[in-house]
Amino acid sequence: MFRLAHVTDPHFRTPRGFPGVSAAELLGKRAVGYLNLTVNRVRKHKMDLLEDMRVDLRAQAPDHLALTGDLSNIALGSEWRSALAWLDLSGVAPDAISVIPGNHDAYVPEVLATREFERLFAPYQTSDLDRDGESAYYPFVQIREPLALIGVSSAVATGDLGAWGRIGEAQLARLEAILTAPEVRALTRVVLIHHPPVVHKGGEHRNLRDRAGLAAVLARAGAELVLHGHDHHDERAELPGPDGRKIPIIGAGSASYAGGPERRARYSIYEFEEAGPPRGPITWVSRVHDEATSFFREARREALVP
Numbered sequence: 001m002f003r004l005a006h007v008t009d010p011h012f013r014t015p016r017g018f019p020g021v022s023a024a025e026l027l028g029k030r031a032v033g034y035l036n037l038t039v040n041r042v043r044k045h046k047m048d049l050l051e052d053m054r055v056d057l058r059a060q061a062p063d064h065l066a067l068t069g070d071l072s073n074i075a076l077g078s079e080w081r082s083a084l085a086w087l088d089l090s091g092v093a094p095d096a097i098s099v100i101p102g103n104h105d106a107y108v109p110e111v112l113a114t115r116e117f118e119r120l121f122a123p124y125q126t127s128d129l130d131r132d133g134e135s136a137y138y139p140f141v142q143i144r145e146p147l148a149l150i151g152v153s154s155a156v157a158t159g160d161l162g163a164w165g166r167i168g169e170a171q172l173a174r175l176e177a178i179l180t181a182p183e184v185r186a187l188t189r190v191v192l193i194h195h196p197p198v199v200h201k202g203g204e205h206r207n208l209r210d211r212a213g214l215a216a217v218l219a220r221a222g223a224e225l226v227l228h229g230h231d232h233h234d235e236r237a238e239l240p241g242p243d244g245r246k247i248p249i250i251g252a253g254s255a256s257y258a259g260g261p262e263r264r265a266r267y268s269i270y271e272f273e274e275a276g277p278p279r280g281p282i283t284w285v286s287r288v289h290d291e292a293t294s295f296f297r298e299a300r301r302e303a304l305v306p
């Protein structure tokens, strides 16, 4: 059996304040985000929950770990370095970790221009199929048999006023080519994307704008599982694949959310039976932080593909 852990939306902060961050950075286009961070997020997202999760992850010892974005709040290098330190101590080897960005990691256009996220997280964004330069950086594909993990970026610089995402025509075309490549098609294909490919909440200011394009690619090319974040709660949907099979689309809640039990800090583990094609059963396990004990416990065990 192969076990894939899925962590999303940890929204890392620096331990105390913002060391090394200039006032210009905070008071520029990030001002509203910074205000929101100090007023709201410090209360809602707790860093000690991420520490408790790290302990649980080490004990669970998954074969692979996927992070689907919003590692930061306002795309600061110091926030990402907190995430890197956490990954270093996760007990999972670098080549068994995949990382993609979320809208908070693309907060302002300067961040996208400097490609700071991609430079910092490069060890977790390697690709086993050739890339065609920076413009074709995403999607990357990591072949970890029996899985092929495909990292898509839907992160665009929406600033303080939006949280929507877009994949773009060029990336969608490459995604279809990857999903249908013979060496990928023979494996269990897991697509990673920050934004939900189906609408769960109202308001186009926070949705994936070209979700119809993604659904069309999935309908033609197929995939065995799509994992996303962004909504900060567990959710399950499906999209039609080729040959009438349904593709499970699963979102996980935020890794650091300090609220009640139904949304409290959590991550998922997917268990793949190593049956090879035709693909074997997939089980979705959800591990949730228990406020009383500070331990994580299994809160869900559900067959996605029987």
Ligand SMILES: [Fe+2]
Pocket (backbone or CB within 6 Å): 070, 102, 103, 104, 163, 194, 229, 230, 231
């Ligand atoms: Fe998000």
